[in-house]
Amino acid sequence: xxxxxxxxxxxxxxxxxxxxxxLTLGLLMLAPTALVLLLVVGYPLVSSFWLxxxxxxxxxxxxxxxxxxxxxxxxxxxxxxxxxAIQRTIYFTVGSVGIELxxxxxxxxxxxxxxxxxxxxxxAMIFPWALLTVSNGVLWAWMLNPxxxxxxxxLIRLGVLDAPKAWLSDTFWTMNVIILADVWKTVPxxxxxxxxxxxxxxxELYEAAxxxxxxxxxxxxxxxxxLLRPVILVAVALRTIGAFRVFDIIYVLTGNGGPxxxxxxxxxxxxxxxxxxxxxxYGAAISWLITACMLLLIIIYLRLLRPDVEx
Amino acid sequence: MGEDAPRDRFxxxxxxRRAAIAGGVTLASTLLPGCGSSxxxxxxxxxxxxxxxxxxxxxxxxxxxxxxxxxPSAAPAALDxxxxxxxxxxxxxxxxxxxxxxxxxxTTESGAAGAGSGQSVxxxxxxxxxxxxxxIADFTKxxxxxxxxxxxxxxxxxxxxxxxxxxxxxxxxxEMDTIWTAQFAAAGWVEDLSSRITDAIKKDVPESSLSAVxxxxxxxxxxxxxxxxxxxxxxxxxxxxxxxKPPTTLDEFTAQAKATTKAGQWGSIWSWKxxxxxxxxxxxxxxxxxxxxxxxxxxxxxxxxxxxTEALQWMVDLLYKHKxxxxxxxxxxxxxxQKALETGTYALTYNWEGVLPxxxxxxxxxxxxxxxxxxxxxxxxxxSASVNGSEGWAILKQARNKDAAWKLLEYMVSPAWxxxxxTDAGDYPVLASLYTDPDLQKTVQDFPLYGEQFKYLAxxxxxxxxxxxxxxIQRHLHEALLQKASPKDAMDAAADEVNKATAAP
Numbered sequence: 001x002x003x004x005x006x007x008x009x010x011x012x013x014x015x016x017x018x019x020x021x022x023l024t025l026g027l028l029m030l031a032p033t034a035l036v037l038l039l040v041v042g043y044p045l046v047s048s049f050w051l052x053x054x055x056x057x058x059x060x061x062x063x064x065x066x067x068x069x070x071x072x073x074x075x076x077x078x079x080x081x082x083x084x085a086i087q088r089t090i091y092f093t094v095g096s097v098g099i100e101l102x103x104x105x106x107x108x109x110x111x112x113x114x115x116x117x118x119x120x121x122x123x124a125m126i127f128p129w130a131l132l133t134v135s136n137g138v139l140w141a142w143m144l145n146p147x148x149x150x151x152x153x154x155l156i157r158l159g160v161l162d163a164p165k166a167w168l169s170d171t172f173w174t175m176n177v178i179i180l181a182d183v184w185k186t187v188p189x190x191x192x193x194x195x196x197x198x199x200x201x202x203x204e205l206y207e208a209a210x211x212x213x214x215x216x217x218x219x220x221x222x223x224x225x226x227l228l229r230p231v232i233l234v235a236v237a238l239r240t241i242g243a244f245r246v247f248d249i250i251y252v253l254t255g256n257g258g259p260x261x262x263x264x265x266x267x268x269x270x271x272x273x274x275x276x277x278x279x280x281x282y283g284a285a286i287s288w289l290i291t292a293c294m295l296l297l298i299i300i301y302l303r304l305l306r307p308d309v310e311x
Numbered sequence: 312m313g314e315d316a317p318r319d320r321f322x323x324x325x326x327x328r329r330a331a332i333a334g335g336v337t338l339a340s341t342l343l344p345g346c347g348s349s350x351x352x353x354x355x356x357x358x359x360x361x362x363x364x365x366x367x368x369x370x371x372x373x374x375x376x377x378x379x380x381x382x383p384s385a386a387p388a389a390l391d392x393x394x395x396x397x398x399x400x401x402x403x404x405x406x407x408x409x410x411x412x413x414x415x416x417x418t419t420e421s422g423a424a425g426a427g428s429g430q431s432v433x434x435x436x437x438x439x440x441x442x443x444x445x446x447i448a449d450f451t452k453x454x455x456x457x458x459x460x461x462x463x464x465x466x467x468x469x470x471x472x473x474x475x476x477x478x479x480x481x482x483x484x485x486e487m488d489t490i491w492t493a494q495f496a497a498a499g500w501v502e503d504l505s506s507r508i509t510d511a512i513k514k515d516v517p518e519s520s521l522s523a524v525x526x527x528x529x530x531x532x533x534x535x536x537x538x539x540x541x542x543x544x545x546x547x548x549x550x551x552x553x554x555x556k557p558p559t560t561l562d563e564f565t566a567q568a569k570a571t572t573k574a575g576q577w578g579s580i581w582s583w584k585x586x587x588x589x590x591x592x593x594x595x596x597x598x599x600x601x602x603x604x605x606x607x608x609x610x611x612x613x614x615x616x617x618x619x620t621e622a623l624q625w626m627v628d629l630l631y632k633h634k635x636x637x638x639x640x641x642x643x644x645x646x647x648x649q650k651a652l653e654t655g656t657y658a659l660t661y662n663w664e665g666v667l668p669x670x671x672x673x674x675x676x677x678x679x680x681x682x683x684x685x686x687x688x689x690x691x692x693x694x695s696a697s698v699n700g701s702e703g704w705a706i707l708k709q710a711r712n713k714d715a716a717w718k719l720l721e722y723m724v725s726p727a728w729x730x731x732x733x734t735d736a737g738d739y740p741v742l743a744s745l746y747t748d749p750d751l752q753k754t755v756q757d758f759p760l761y762g763e764q765f766k767y768l769a770x771x772x773x774x775x776x777x778x779x780x781x782x783x784i785q786r787h788l789h790e791a792l793l794q795k796a797s798p799k800d801a802m803d804a805a806a807d808e809v810n811k812a813t814a815a816p
Contacts, residue, residue: 058477059498059775146639147651169584169641171793255466256782258585259641260789275470277779278477278498 052284059278072285082286084261085269086293088175092265093243095179096186100239101232103183104190109224111191112198122195129188137252140181144168168253171262178263182249186242190235197231198224230305237301241294247271266290430715431457435475436486436704437465442736449731450722456715466586466644469778476500476707483710484719487532488702489523489770490587490777496526497775501705505530507717512724519765520741523701526773532703533720536732537739539697539764540595540661540687543670547681548576548658557659557685559695561599561625564659564688568635571658578635579659580652582645583626585789590771590781592661593788594698597622598769599690606772612780612809615802623791623798630792641792653678661687663700665737667756684757686764695767701741739765776812783808 055068076082111122128136143150144167152164167173201224209219247267250257257264257272264272270290274283438444439462447458461482463471468486472495475482487495495501508530513521516534524532544557552571558564568578582588597603603618629636643651645662652660653669653676669675670682686695704723706716722728729745732738734754739761745751746762755761771777787805790796796804 059494061498146637146642147647147654164639166637166639166642169638169793171795254585256585256785258786258789260585260793260795261786272782275473276782277776278473 048284049288051281052288054281056281056284057279065281068281072282073289075282076286076289081261081264082266082269085264085266088263089244089246089265089267091175092179092182092246093240095176096182096243096246097236097239099179099183100187100190101236103187104194104235105232107187107191108194108198109220111195125188125191127188128185129192131185133185133248134252136181136185137249140177141168141253144177169259171259174254174259175263178250178253181253182243182246185249186239190239193235193238194228194231197228197235201227233301233305237298240297240301244294244297245290266293430455430712431459432483432712432715432719433459433461433481434484434719435461435463435468435471435482437468438462439464443732443738445735446728446731449727450719453722453727454718456718458719472500476709479709481711482707483712483716485705485707486535486702487524487705489699490773490781492524492531492703493526493773494775494777495705496529496531500708501531502708502710502713503529503531504533504706504717504720508533512721515742515744516724517741517743519699519768520701522770523699524703524705532705533724534701534703534741535723535738536702537741537761537765538663538700538702539739539761539768540591540663540700541666541697541761541764542685542687543652543660543662543666543682544685545652545655545658545678545681546683547655547678552658557683558688559686560690561596561688565625565629565633565635568629568659569633572635576656577637577658579629579640580637580643580648580657581626581640581661582643582648583640583789583792584642584644584647585785586644587781587785588645589785589788591698591700593619593622593626593784594769594771595661595687595696596625598696598698599688599693601690601692603769606774610772610774612806614784615799615806619806620799620802623788623802626788627791627794627798631794641789652676652682655681664739664761668735668737671756684760686760686767689767693767695764697764697768699768699770779812780809783812 052072053067053069054065055063055071056065057063107125111118111125131139144152146152146164146166149164151167152161155161156164165173167177205223205227206219209223214222245267246265250263250265250268254263257268266286267290270283270286273279273286438460441462447460451457461471468488469491472482472485472487472491474480475485485501487501496503520534520537521530524530524534542557548571549555549557549567552567554567554570558567564579570578572578581592583592594605597605597614597618600618600621603614603622605612605614605617605619607613630638630640637651637657639647639651648660648662649666649670651657652662652666655676655678667682667684671679673679676682687697689695704720706713706720710716724741726742726745729738729740729742730748730751733740733745733751737755740746740751746759752758772780774780784805787796787801787808791798791801
């Protein structure tokens, strides 16, 4: 946000006086924003990092708040639970973003075609995304309930299952069911992003490909995909960052990251440490480790994006 | 951007306007995320409490009038819409169900009392099915003090209390489970009530109830109800399988559960979701063995060698060897268990008191009127074993109006509240004199049996940091119940981790 300031920075030849006062004016205009940003973003950032260097256990004030340097970080890296949570987070992220990408691409290509009811389909598409994540979770919890859920009833009627299955008490199924619930909600987001990327692709390219005798698949493979690549990367990057921080849907569906911690993702682990056990210093350190993971992801995506931007 | 534009007064003004708009938009977008998730919050009543407010540790805005929620813990608070109408608000609350996650905020006002005094108490508790709302209304009628309630599921209560005390939420009185007394008192969050709870009050409240709110000899709360797990069974299903009496030992339990399990019907269902309910059932089973122990005198975990492993083995066998427990147990809480019992297809369950009124109400339960209560099974030298689930109400140190808060506690422990709560909500009275009350004996089904079960209680460790230790044990119990680890390995690992947790960050 200090960008706009750099343009009028060389006043020199032009009318100096008014130029300068414009700079002051600009600064004045930006000051409130800068101040608010500093307060709500800058201050928590600094203070949470500062906090992460101390041993702060709010449930046990007698122990005081000694400085431990990077002790909290080292403690986290030595915890098997921490690494298990990271592993579960990666499983969730790869699973949900992967499926979302495939489905999103499919729907985007479909919606990009002209057909009757296209607009209706696009509107219908958005509904799941408009739903609150918590409502989405409650909805799925009801559908998956072993005693009266519709999923079991349907699967038994269809002959897939013999007896009702307790989906949320199975270490394999719980996470996958949560991925399914997340995919159902966020595919529209992916679809919209990709659809926006598909629309500017000129129709002539497809016509040219057709003249060359390209099949449908070849057109998709040789024309659509390469041109859509930057958009795909951005969409995937955004979704990855979102998925890595997943918390609410898991909280609603499992309450405690169960069964047997199989859905205790890193945000949940962080939440437990900070808000359930009140280890605030340790919690702050974990959130900084999560931030570090995100930064790493962002750097990787930026690298992937770069060559395309140049060409 | 103004560089290419002609330098005249007009462009200057345009710049000014644009800058103002840009600044305003940025400012707005910066501020919005803070209250963005609360956009859905509709509070129709100005006296709605901010109790359910969850504020992050770092920013900590003193949650003032409306319910706001901040980013890190948006989940629990996000669905705060609901109710918030005045009057006893019976229907609106989002109740129970498998997963819950919908804290509700209700305000009870008595139309009559001159609210001129303007006294009010903000109260955080778990009355999500509103069975005790008439009692709160009685209190308001009697004293003119308004009670702004935040009602949450039990499994969310601790986090709510944590955030309310750390984030400065406007909560005065909280529901305090026996397992939290130690932590809240040690952390200095709750008021020492030793001087307020006079001998006159103590005369009728037995020691076992007071122990739930005692830490290091001081009283930090007012006992609310006596509580224990009991055996609830379906006489029709047991009789159909040829049993006249409910089981008195775990071996008999297994036999009866096995015999009553058949197509479309289960011998038992349990609250073995990875949560505190799992710990409670495990302790009930563990203490059927004489000399069972969770922590030793030095606070070291010894449950793996002192009965815990055997109890877990029994649980695993019931699920997989005898196939006499519904596997849905692994994702069920106590309220799910009650709902299951009410379908009339489950023979035996463990649950807290308060099940009977609804389970034998034909309009709500298909199992009515066949549900009965009995002592929990025992073992070789143990007649019965249950777990103490008593709770109390405590006044937070941060409470604005401690005298009004105390009035609420005082009213709650009076016979007026205690008797009505027993008949209407199935709460055990904490007053000893009420156990011989002829009215209660008449209206509460099998009333003396509750008093009997209360003689056979194991107490969960009253130590600070209980929440973390319990979580560790829950997780390992669940691993064994899912057959990811043998009961012995799971218990050894749990004990080891609990002992290490004391040296945590």
